[in-house]
Amino acid sequence: MARADGLLTDQIDPTEKAQDECGVFGVFAPGEEVAKLVYFGLYALQHRGQESAGIAASNGSQILVYRDMGLVSQVFSESDLETLPGHLAVGHTRYSTTGSSTWANAQPTLGPTPFGTVALAHNGNLTNFAELEALADDRRHMHQETVREATQKEKRTRQFRDSSNDTSLVTELLASTEGDNLTEAALELFPKLTGAFSLVFMEENRLYAARDPWGVRPLSLGRLEHGWVVASETAALDIVGASFVRDVEPGELIVIDEEGLRSHRFADPTPARCVFEYVYLSRPDSVLEGKTVHAARTEMGRELAREYPVEADLVIATPESGTPAAVGYAEESGIPYGQGLMKNAYVGRTFIQPTQTIRQLGIRLKLNPLRENIEGKRLVVVDDSIVRGNTQRALVRMLREAGAKEIHIRISSPPVKWPCFYGIDFASRAELIANGLNTDEICQSLGADSLGYISMDGMIKATQQKPAELCTACFSGTYPIPLPDNI
Ligand code: SF4
Numbered sequence: 001m002a003r004a005d006g007l008l009t010d011q012i013d014p015t016e017k018a019q020d021e022c023g024v025f026g027v028f029a030p031g032e033e034v035a036k037l038v039y040f041g042l043y044a045l046q047h048r049g050q051e052s053a054g055i056a057a058s059n060g061s062q063i064l065v066y067r068d069m070g071l072v073s074q075v076f077s078e079s080d081l082e083t084l085p086g087h088l089a090v091g092h093t094r095y096s097t098t099g100s101s102t103w104a105n106a107q108p109t110l111g112p113t114p115f116g117t118v119a120l121a122h123n124g125n126l127t128n129f130a131e132l133e134a135l136a137d138d139r140r141h142m143h144q145e146t147v148r149e150a151t152q153k154e155k156r157t158r159q160f161r162d163s164s165n166d167t168s169l170v171t172e173l174l175a176s177t178e179g180d181n182l183t184e185a186a187l188e189l190f191p192k193l194t195g196a197f198s199l200v201f202m203e204e205n206r207l208y209a210a211r212d213p214w215g216v217r218p219l220s221l222g223r224l225e226h227g228w229v230v231a232s233e234t235a236a237l238d239i240v241g242a243s244f245v246r247d248v249e250p251g252e253l254i255v256i257d258e259e260g261l262r263s264h265r266f267a268d269p270t271p272a273r274c275v276f277e278y279v280y281l282s283r284p285d286s287v288l289e290g291k292t293v294h295a296a297r298t299e300m301g302r303e304l305a306r307e308y309p310v311e312a313d314l315v316i317a318t319p320e321s322g323t324p325a326a327v328g329y330a331e332e333s334g335i336p337y338g339q340g341l342m343k344n345a346y347v348g349r350t351f352i353q354p355t356q357t358i359r360q361l362g363i364r365l366k367l368n369p370l371r372e373n374i375e376g377k378r379l380v381v382v383d384d385s386i387v388r389g390n391t392q393r394a395l396v397r398m399l400r401e402a403g404a405k406e407i408h409i410r411i412s413s414p415p416v417k418w419p420c421f422y423g424i425d426f427a428s429r430a431e432l433i434a435n436g437l438n439t440d441e442i443c444q445s446l447g448a449d450s451l452g453y454i455s456m457d458g459m460i461k462a463t464q465q466k467p468a469e470l471c472t473a474c475f476s477g478t479y480p481i482p483l484p485d486n487i
Contacts, residue, residue, distance in 0.1 A: 021423040022123040023048035026090040026200035028207040028256045029227025035084035037240045038091035042072045044236040049095035052106035056119030057084035058204050063117045067106040088207050090200045092121035111171035115182040116203040122167040123217045124196030125423035129166050139176040190266040196422035207256040213267040215250030216274050216422045228256045233286040271469035272480035278463045279413045280384045291464050294324050299462035300412040301328025308452025310408045316340030318383040325412035326382035340374050341367045363394040375403030385413045389433035396447045408450045414475040
């Protein structure tokens with residue numbers, strides 16, 4: 001069944017990859033067509049969320065927002081972008097984590113505050129959502145009491161949230177936080193937020209960017225000739241011609257307006273950056289903490305070859321995400337790298353309901369084997385991760401049918417055994433194949449001749465980051481940010 005966002009369900013699209021949750025982008029650039037800059041920035045971040053897309057733009061006195069379900073290319077036409085004039089804008093691509101996949105939960109969210117209208121886009125997931133809801137409830141109650149006692153003239157118009165996501169909750173809390181301006185309210189509120197948040201938001205004349213004290217999700221700052229850009233990944237800076245300045249620091253709030261850029265700190269940094277950004281989530285051409293994601297992935301492949309060597313004729317990748325690690329494996333092992341699978345890149349991006357015949361094709365809809373490269377060969381098949389194992393099982397069957405003599409699966413991350421509460425949607429713990437089975441049993445379940453996962457140390461070494469500054473919870477079960485008791 002096709003979902004309203006244009007993605008197919010796993011009945012037909014069993015890639016069952018971890019789903020990233022959002023991409024955020026903001027620009028302050030007088031004289032530029034900012035909505036178009038955001039459009040291209042979101043295009044570069046499309047892999048981070050494909051359920052909905054939105055842009056809010058301001059001309060200095062009024063913020064307009066346009067958002068809808070679907071891919072960036074499906075949501076905006078050129079004429080839509082022309083209805084969003086102004087010199088600052090924020091944009092968002094969404095994969096839902098907290099809050100269901102509905103139009104009302106599309107972002108940027110728009111809400112009134114005593115300081116002006118705020119449009120806000122969020123990448124991450126707040127783990128103290130219930131606590132924050134209770135705080136908002138208390139404040140709503142207090143506000144109603146105040147309003148009841150106030151004269152009609154003193155009443156403030158107030159719009160309650162029309163959506164269930166944590167982003168609109170943040171907007172509501174910003175509106176009810178003490179402060180003389182939005183900067184003061186943000187500096188007061190953000191220390192109360194727990195979990196992962198890379199926020200890009202704006203009022204009529206000012207652009208803001210903030211990153212949680214753990215720096216779980218990336219957020220980078222770039223410079224245009226006459227302005228500034230903030231984006232989830234550096235690849236999105238490149239596409240609009242912005243030069244990379246630096247990452248937004250964990251615990252930092254950046255404010256940009258016509259007077260320039262100011263940096264504030266709302267918490268001391270305690271880095272726990274998501275290691276899965278290096279493994280799969282970020283684009284290979286993005287740079288995280290000074291390290292190109294592509295280089296980290298290639299090194300993971302080299303390390304995998306050192307840890308799990310095997311005699312084989314050809315190294316192939318599960319396209320596209322397994323490709324850099326497959327190249328690294330081939331380089332280190334001396335086994336030739338070649339193409340064994342062709343990807344039908346756009347099949348997962350249709351609104352058309354598949355027929356039963358099409359649905360039965362399963363993985364073949366996405367990947368087609370190159371029989372002449374595979375037949376009679378001992379293959380090393382490199383992928384970035386295994387979640388449920390259904391994709392790899394179907395892949396092994398397909399490669400055997402195409403004539404592969406042996407199939408050795410190599411995975412450039414350790415077994416995924418734990419769910420993520422910081423904004424990445426894996427399967428539930430019970431559905432994770434590595435939760436109940438050891439490596440030999442998984443290998444047997446997939447029908448492969450051998451299976452090797454990179455070690456935790458090997459993966460971390462390839463990122464060139466300090467182990468203590470990375471979140472590895474989905475592999476290790478050690479969660480660096482407190483979780484509520486009822487999880
Ligand atoms: S649990 Fe895994 S996916 Fe989630 S933030 Fe930590 S490393 Fe990333």
